[in-house]
Amino acid sequence: GEDVEQSLFLSVREGDSSVINCTYTDSSSTYLYWYKQEPGAGLQLLTYIFSNMDMKQDQRLTVLLNKKDKHLSLRIADTQTGDSAIYFCAERTYNTDKLIFGTGTRLQVFP
Amino acid sequence: DGGITQSPKYLFRKEGQNVTLSCEQNLNHDAMYWYRQDPGQGLRLIYYSQIVNDFQKGDIAEGYSVSREKKESFPLTVTSAQKNPTAFYLCASSTYGQISNYGYTFGSGTRLTVV
Numbered sequence: 720g721e722d723v724e725q726s727l728f729l730s731v732r733e734g735d736s737s738v739i740n741c742t743y744t745d746s747s748s749t750y751l752y753w754y755k756q757e758p759g760a761g762l763q764l765l766t767y768i769f770s771n772m773d774m775k776q777d778q779r780l781t782v783l784l785n786k787k788d789k790h791l792s793l794r795i796a797d798t799q800t801g802d803s804a805i806y807f808c809a810e811r812t813y814n815t816d817k818l819i820f821g822t823g824t825r826l827q828v829f830p
Numbered sequence: 831d832g833g834i835t836q837s838p839k840y841l842f843r844k845e846g847q848n849v850t851l852s853c854e855q856n857l858n859h860d861a862m863y864w865y866r867q868d869p870g871q872g873l874r875l876i877y878y879s880q881i882v883n884d885f886q887k888g889d890i891a892e893g894y895s896v897s898r899e900k901k902e903s904f905p906l907t908v909t910s911a912q913k914n915p916t917a918f919y920l921c922a923s924s925t926y927g928q929i930s931n932y933g934y935t936f937g938s939g940t941r942l943t944v945v
Contacts, residue, residue: 761936
């Protein structure tokens with residue numbers, strides 16, 4: 720079945736890089752997404768990657784996709800306190816419009 | 831500006847009561863979704879609708895009901911049969927039937943508390 724897994728917590732120092740990891744099980748995934756959720760708010764789309772790509776960079780964000788290992792990562796360069804939030808990865812499979820979300824990783828940035 | 835609006839932001843329910851959460855979008859999206867979020871459990875799909883007057887159960891539909899009479903609106907009713915309704919509820923919408931790379935657009939959520 721479909722399953723998306725993430726570690727629950729990550730703590731980094733301000734200015735360092737953060738790497739949030741995600742594994743998924745459905746090899747027919749077409750798009751993979753990263754969403755950010757700030758406290759008490761909805762989810763905001765950060766970036767996405769199509770399954771035929773290995774890497775996508777967007778300003779401070781770098782997404783890496785390893786299809787062989789079904790592993791997705793989000794790297795945030797020069798992490799700031801405003802980056803503190805919960806980050807969700809999600810996959811969209813070939814024959815459905817439903818997204819399958821991971822459990823979310825809570826990123827805490829300390830000075 | 832186009833977007834998706836959930837109301838109210840906070841809702842309190844007495845035991846045995848039904849309550850309805852509102853979700854409205856002006857994005858002209860075909861599909862709408864309701865998720866429940868509990869700490870450490872991520873998002874769990876309650877119901878979704880891909881077209882007006884049609885909807886399907888998600889993974890945790892028991893104790894909930896929905897309607898989709900208009901494209902713009904997808905209200906969720908939490909019934910008294912839902913034994914543990916205290917949670918954060920998120921509504922989302924998306925295009926359907928098209929290859930879209932934009933995923934879902936989310937509302938800002940409703941926090942429901944049983945008192």
